[in-house]
Amino acid sequence: MDVEGVQFIASSSKHADTIPPEFIRSSSEQPAASTLHGVRLEVPVIDLGCGDDEKMRRLVSEASSDWGLFQVVNHGIPDEVIAKLQEVGKQFFELPKEEKELIAKTPNSGIEGYGTSLQKEIEGKRGWVDHLFHNVWPPAAINYNFWPKNPSYRSLSLSLSLSVCVEANEEYTKRLLEVSDKLMKCLSLGLGLEEQELKVAIGGEDTIFLMKINYYPPCPRPDLALGVVAHTDMSALTVLVPNEVQGLQVFRDDHWYDVKYIPNALIIHIGDQIEILSNGKYKAVYHRTTVNKESTRMSWPVFLEPPPELEIGPISKLVNEENPAKYKTKKYKDYGYCKLNKIPQ
Ligand SMILES: O=C(O)CCC(=O)C(=O)O
Numbered sequence: 001m002d003v004e005g006v007q008f009i010a011s012s013s014k015h016a017d018t019i020p021p022e023f024i025r026s027s028s029e030q031p032a033a034s035t036l037h038g039v040r041l042e043v044p045v046i047d048l049g050c051g052d053d054e055k056m057r058r059l060v061s062e063a064s065s066d067w068g069l070f071q072v073v074n075h076g077i078p079d080e081v082i083a084k085l086q087e088v089g090k091q092f093f094e095l096p097k098e099e100k101e102l103i104a105k106t107p108n109s110g111i112e113g114y115g116t117s118l119q120k121e122i123e124g125k126r127g128w129v130d131h132l133f134h135n136v137w138p139p140a141a142i143n144y145n146f147w148p149k150n151p152s153y154r155s156l157s158l159s160l161s162l163s164v165c166v167e168a169n170e171e172y173t174k175r176l177l178e179v180s181d182k183l184m185k186c187l188s189l190g191l192g193l194e195e196q197e198l199k200v201a202i203g204g205e206d207t208i209f210l211m212k213i214n215y216y217p218p219c220p221r222p223d224l225a226l227g228v229v230a231h232t233d234m235s236a237l238t239v240l241v242p243n244e245v246q247g248l249q250v251f252r253d254d255h256w257y258d259v260k261y262i263p264n265a266l267i268i269h270i271g272d273q274i275e276i277l278s279n280g281k282y283k284a285v286y287h288r289t290t291v292n293k294e295s296t297r298m299s300w301p302v303f304l305e306p307p308p309e310l311e312i313g314p315i316s317k318l319v320n321e322e323n324p325a326k327y328k329t330k331k332y333k334d335y336g337y338c339k340l341n342k343i344p345q
Helices: 006-012 055-067 080-096 097-103 161-190 197-202 272-277 330-342
Strands: 035-041 043-047 069-075 113-114 130-137 208-216 238-243 247-254 255-259 266-270 287-289 297-305
Touching: 006 208, 035 330, 043 055, 043 080, 055 069, 055 161, 080 130, 080 161, 080 208, 080 238, 080 297, 097 113, 130 161, 161 197, 161 208, 161 297, 197 272, 208 238
Parallel strands: 035 255, 043 069
Antiparallel strands: 069 266, 113 130, 130 208, 208 297, 238 266, 238 297, 247 255, 247 287
16 A cells, blocks of 8 residues: 555554544544534434335435435345455454555556545545455456455465455345345336336446445544545445444534444445436435544445446436536546546536
């Protein structure tokens, strides 16, 4: 990695009562000062197994318009499948530094690989988080070189083999495809479209499922640092599994609030591409993460991304004289370039 990983910095500052200056956020961003304390937001919780499709569609559509974020329960992904996914991700981050670095991003590897910073940040600030990105679907988009494993098999105590990792990820992805199909249908019908229209608009069977594993080590000054800084996801939709350590915050009514997790629920974020396709009916959620003094927080978001060359803009059926297009139409790769480099869209 071109910059030192946060996990390494955290392990060498375990007993310190300060953190390097590049992690200290501006006073308006510091979580201690900018969070509305004592309130845990109860974001909508939707039962995907309730058997009442009409109700489920209405709730998904309302939550996506009002919050851009909701949690789903009875989603059909067994707890053991989620636990296995979490286990292999955790094992990867427990490997020695040099083992992890064997699958580090390089200037030419694009987004996939092990790394530490993503967005260009003002004044060189950094988030207290390391990550690993790897595509999990469709098969043509998978490059096993970037999957979590013990690449050289040198440390015998930690033999995280590629096959264990592939099995855990494939099992999770297979179920995730079903959950995301269900959600995309609800969202499409909620816009008055045919049930497959929104899925087709984000790339249909070519939609890329990009897994990210976030690793937020304990931080001596969680009052001053952030994990992932405030942003909306540039994906279409994000499906996230957290570990048990709280840390997700959403911005609502001019304040940052902690989101209360429901055990075993999946957290769903509406991303920029669905906001654009829906011409603003659905809202991408503005969110960030905080870190913890004692515990390691982890999360496993999967971003549903249109193929790079696909053009995304408001769906023509949703645009008319009274409701003109609020967003430009552009290729997803061009959108991503502007977003990551903080260039106006
Ligand atoms: O860790 C989380 O809960 C959210 C992560 C996130 O927003 C991101 O990785 O973009």
